[in-house]
Amino acid sequence: MPVAHTDFPFAGCRILVAEDTLIVAETIQFLLRKRQCEVVGPFPTVTEALQAARTEQNLTGALLDINLNGELIYPAAHELARRNIPFIFLTGYAAASLADPFKSARILEKPFSANDFDAAFRSAFCPPTPHGTQNGSQNKPS
Amino acid sequence: MRRTKPKVRQPRPTRKPSIARKSRTVRPVRKAPSRKKPARALARKKPFAPASPRPAGLSDDLARARLAAIVDSSEDAIVSKNLDGIILSWNAAAERMFGHSAAEAIGKSINLIIPADRRNEEVEIISRVRRGEHVDHFDTVRLTKSGERIDIAITVSPVRDARGVIIGASKIARDISERKAREEHQKILLAELDHRVKNMLAVVSSIATQTIQTTTTLDEFASAFEGRIQALAHAHKLLSKFQWKGTLLTSLLEQVVLTFCRDKIQCGFDKQEVMLPARAALALALVFHELATNASKYGALSNSSGSVRIAWDLKSNGPLRTLRLTWTETDGPLVNKPTKSGFGTTLIEKCIRYEFGGNVRFEYKPHGFRCLIEMNWSTQADKPQ
Numbered sequence: 001m002p003v004a005h006t007d008f009p010f011a012g013c014r015i016l017v018a019e020d021t022l023i024v025a026e027t028i029q030f031l032l033r034k035r036q037c038e039v040v041g042p043f044p045t046v047t048e049a050l051q052a053a054r055t056e057q058n059l060t061g062a063l064l065d066i067n068l069n070g071e072l073i074y075p076a077a078h079e080l081a082r083r084n085i086p087f088i089f090l091t092g093y094a095a096a097s098l099a100d101p102f103k104s105a106r107i108l109e110k111p112f113s114a115n116d117f118d119a120a121f122r123s124a125f126c127p128p129t130p131h132g133t134q135n136g137s138q139n140k141p142s
Numbered sequence: 143m144r145r146t147k148p149k150v151r152q153p154r155p156t157r158k159p160s161i162a163r164k165s166r167t168v169r170p171v172r173k174a175p176s177r178k179k180p181a182r183a184l185a186r187k188k189p190f191a192p193a194s195p196r197p198a199g200l201s202d203d204l205a206r207a208r209l210a211a212i213v214d215s216s217e218d219a220i221v222s223k224n225l226d227g228i229i230l231s232w233n234a235a236a237e238r239m240f241g242h243s244a245a246e247a248i249g250k251s252i253n254l255i256i257p258a259d260r261r262n263e264e265v266e267i268i269s270r271v272r273r274g275e276h277v278d279h280f281d282t283v284r285l286t287k288s289g290e291r292i293d294i295a296i297t298v299s300p301v302r303d304a305r306g307v308i309i310g311a312s313k314i315a316r317d318i319s320e321r322k323a324r325e326e327h328q329k330i331l332l333a334e335l336d337h338r339v340k341n342m343l344a345v346v347s348s349i350a351t352q353t354i355q356t357t358t359t360l361d362e363f364a365s366a367f368e369g370r371i372q373a374l375a376h377a378h379k380l381l382s383k384f385q386w387k388g389t390l391l392t393s394l395l396e397q398v399v400l401t402f403c404r405d406k407i408q409c410g411f412d413k414q415e416v417m418l419p420a421r422a423a424l425a426l427a428l429v430f431h432e433l434a435t436n437a438s439k440y441g442a443l444s445n446s447s448g449s450v451r452i453a454w455d456l457k458s459n460g461p462l463r464t465l466r467l468t469w470t471e472t473d474g475p476l477v478n479k480p481t482k483s484g485f486g487t488t489l490i491e492k493c494i495r496y497e498f499g500g501n502v503r504f505e506y507k508p509h510g511f512r513c514l515i516e517m518n519w520s521t522q523a524d525k526p527q
Contacts, residue, residue: 020497021341021345021421021497022489022492022493023345023348023489023493025496026352027348027351027352030351030352044497069497070522091337092336092337092339092340092344093333093337109340110340110343111340111343111344111346112344
């Protein structure tokens, strides 16, 4: 069913997804699967996302909705940054409203198109190497 | 805004210094904007008219006393200072606004109320006053005696002596903290609205993506998509009535489900009032829409004899709420369990489980379809959608 995007060298990626609205989470999963990426999650709460950020191995990156039902995703983002795993924030909020250490973090603004999605992916994540996933772009809090 | 005409003024008596000081504030009193008129409009009225002729027989002292009374009863702080920034007069409103009494303030530097990070403003203001210029409605921050920063708008005008030489400045300060708070509040509201719109567009775009996956013709897509967006729009309309704090379950059912029913007899609801938080209302709008669409296509709303009953029960445990809701169809056509679950039922199940830690059960009994929903939320957290 999934059609390989030949110009999208991210097949085999493992992407952690945190998003509290099911229908949006479903669309993100749909986009990722279509690109032959593996979805870790999606997680609707910070607790679950943080747990996965701590324990999941071979993560290529993460897509994190900033506000999960009133709770901010930052603890999970800190954990990913600590592990050198790049992430992209998903948000309807303006970039300026990000918490201080994440002011320069990558953002995919909602609503996003498939093209925005691919562009954010390319700028934040590194394609997996044949020897497994490799974390390239750093997204550490400054 | 250069004043060219020296102000007409009687020589001040020297024996009563306190009144003499106050008389320096005569001009600002006249300039002080009326509370009824927009301050801006008045600020542009320049230059001020020279002192109008006093009614005959009014002594200088009386005129000064009257002006002093006006200054003292003003709601704006009115302060005068010399060109070295030493405070010369300080009215009652200044005492209230800044917390220093006139006795404490007079003779001190104006820096008394200027925060360290705003001192350069004062240098600029004084240099403009020296050039005979006015400073109109300049929004700034000042310090109170207790160290609190307050938002004020100041208007500064040069004070001249009888020969027209600039000898100081009069300053009118208006407390604009309420206005600032209003502006801040408005900014927050707009940011929130912006956020809400973007999230809603993300939901709409996702519904389109999902609907495309499960429909085969454009017509089919159009009607399914439109129905789902309508359901969201109904929830939106209800939520906006209560500033997005929530909406009543019965109102939501009336909006979303009744349109599929012949009348309120065909579709009966419980009466118990349940306040749904915004995200529960949005999710249930889609859920009810899917259930009602299915009922009108295959179930109890597809023939004339069938009916739907919706009953519920809300349990509270501290801030936690658990809603158990049953959608029961009776007297519809004979029910056949579908061989594969459709997009609607899948969406209902996933959404309730994912967003509300709940569960959904579908029962396809021969005499009627039943859907049991259990969902949880906390009254403490509700993310604006």
